[in-house]
Amino acid sequence: MFVRFLDRFEEAFISLLMVAAVLLIFVAVCQRYSVSLLADLVSWSRANGHESLMGMARSTYRSVAGINLLWAQELCIYLFVWMAKFGAAYGVRVGIHVGVDVLVNAVGPRWQRLLVTVSLASGVLFTAIVAWIGGHFVYGIAQTAQVTADLEMPVWIVYLAVPAGSLLMCFRFLQAMVHYLRTGEIAHHEPAADLIAETEQGLSENQGARA
Template sequence: MFLRLLDRFEEAFISLLMVAAVLLIFVAVCQRYSVSLLADLVSWSRANGHETLMGMARSAYRSVVGVNLLWAQELCIYLFVWMAKFGAAYGVRVGIHVGVDVLVNAVGPRWRHLLVVISLFAGALFTAIVAWIGGKFVYGIAQTAQVSADLEVPVWIVYLAVPAGSLLMCFRFLQALVRFVQTGELVHHQPAADLVAETEQGLAENQGARA
């Protein structure tokens, strides 16, 4: 039950960060280009004597310029940092990280099993060390009054992504290690084409069985 909730939270959190970053970038870009277009429209309408259009364009220009989005770039950076750290943990869970398996495939099954165990344990150990160092760093920053430049939020909230994401990644490595030791199965990413082919094959087999 806990693992299922953790999986759903992980997926929802990453999706939420991604949607928020995309929407924020879209709004910021639209606002930036709208200011330029409205300024050109004001100049054109003044030059051609369209007083009514110039008044409307000038009013719209003031409204758009009044929207302060100077903080958008900073927030997007922070969103992508959190998304990258939790996305790395998600990548371990579903097996989409790139790995060099030349040596693993060149040895026998016994040594292959040992190398996989060592690799997973090394990944868990490394991320645990990063989480520990990152946690100490965040704790030290939290004792100060440092805030970000534009958003003016406590900096420790931003850096919290490092220990939090690394700790979750360490847990995913240990989860994959336990699963491999118990079942001998290593989580790996299944390409969409293979997944579609397996689905079509399963449907064909079901239809054949009914016939």
């Protein structure tokens, strides 16, 4: 039950961060280009004697230029940092991380099991160390009054992504190792297989609808 909730939360959180970053970038870019276009429209209408159009364009320009989005770039960076850390944990769960398995495929089943277990255990150990060091660093910086440049939010909130994401990644490595020791299977993402499965599912649904 807890693992299922964690899976859904992880997917929803990453999707939310991604949507928020894309929308924020879209709005910021639209605002920037709108200011430029409105400035050109004001110049053009003044040069051609369109007083009413110039007044409307100037009023709109002031309204759009008055929107303060200087903080958008900073927030997008922080959103991508959190997205990357939790996305890395998600990658461990579904098996999309790049791995070199030449040595594993060259040895027998017994050694394969040992090498895979050692590699997963190393992932558990490494991410646990990063989570511990990151947590210690966040705790130390939380005792200060440091804030970000534009948003003026506490800096420790930004750095919290490191221990939080690493801890989740550690859990995913541990989960993958336990699953491998029990079943001998490890998560491995195959984009081509997923595409074929989706295509077959779509064809089946179309045939069912026609029937």
